[in-house]
Amino acid sequence: MNNAPPAPRPSPFSPFRRTSPWPARLDLLQSGSGLFLGLFMWAHMGFVSTILISPDAFWTVARFFEGYFIFGRPYPGLVSLVVALVFAVLVLHAFLALRKFPGDWTQYTVFWRHAGRLGHGDTRLWLLQVATGFAMFFLAPVHLYQMLVHPELIGPWESADRVWSGGFWPLYLVLLLAVELHGGVGLYRLAVKWIGFRDPASARRRLLFLKWGMTVFFLVLGLFSLAAYVKLGMDHADQAGERYRPVGVWNAPVQETRT
Amino acid sequence: MGRRLTLTVFRHNPREASSRPGTRDYVLDETPGMTLFVALGRIRDEQDPGLNFDFVCRAGVCGSCAMLINGRPGLACRTLTAALPERISLFPLPGFELIGDLSVNTGKWMRAMSERLRAWLHDAGDADPDRLEAPMEPATAEAIYELERCIECGCCVAGCGTAQMRPDFVGAVGLNKIARFHLDPRDVRSDADFYEVVGDDSGVFGCMSLLGCQDVCPKGLSLQTQIAWLRRTLARQGW
């Protein structure tokens, strides 16, 4: 078979070759960045889905993050800052996760065959993780760059126009699936990776149940939200580009466009 | 009337130039309480004296009879045919050197792994056979004994996607050994010393927590618990 015995390595007691501390740091960084992104993804979905309550609700959330209710006027740059941070963490996470990807044809086929033969859920989930992670290399930056340079265009009509008239909905649809599946599996994996369970079997059963529950919940929420934006975007297609003015919110400000 | 089983068995002798890897079907009648060990023994006695497979203890103690049973690593001597469908496929454990048919050289792999990880007790070097051994807390002794139950069957290596993809990965069996010596108060090695042998991507940080190991280990060792604990302990060595 293809398995050579493990190669000999320098003596653990050799004073000349202390192992690098970096594998430990990289492992922590990969898990940490994943945790941050996973929690961000859920929070983000919460904010985005306020469109299901009402356009005004979403408008309020969007202005809130621009500091409108603190400073009395919106600073979209604040959103750009957060986007830049998320972007940076995503790049870091992608770079670190890349180490775990199968590296060549042999590794892909070996893993594929192994997963097919074993019939083991957690092993198959890892393949899903690789596939969705790979998809996000291409999908996430498109969305993030858009948010980075046009943070002021987050609003009921603004977002809906981007989704429908701007032709973003197919990207958002695939991104939504990839993000929710990847994040759900990733957070589950983090738990089994770091937490020492007394009874791993039942802990995992419960975690998996929770994980799928969360994934289904956020996927449904995401799909409904996306549908709401599509609907809004269709209705608003004639006036695409027009900024939203809240109807029911107290003290509605005059929208400022960034110069 | 019992069932009639069809066993599809991998056949190949790598030392014979003319031998080509393939499978052969054997049909036999199931008997009450039949294990795969019994089934394979009958095939060798009655149908194919040339069939290679390993057994020593027939009781799940020696770890030599591990093989892929319908795709899943397991001990043949501990697997009742009654728990399996009528068609059973048997393949050698992947990831180990093939000796012939169902027989693989797990011993060679385990020895190389143990030497590489220095998986033996490193005491202070002052052992004295005439002195009474220092007593050990019963709880500690029990915890060590729990991890010592590993029989080095290799199922966890065959069930691990990481080990299959990356041949230099030490597998759950190796990480479990490190956890075992870490527990032992007689072992003088520090966390830094253990980090030295498993603190990289061929050791604990290579494990992707697929938990195939945990799910196939025939001794039911809680490998997830051990690996997560080792990961937390050794991650501190990054600072």
Ligand code: SF4
């Ligand atoms: S840890 Fe379990 S599966 Fe792995 S070698 Fe030991 S007994 Fe076998």
Ligand code: SF4
């Ligand atoms: S948890 Fe997964 S990757 Fe880690 S040793 Fe077990 S099977 Fe292999």
Ligand code: FES
């Ligand atoms: S023959 Fe010893 S474990 Fe099966």
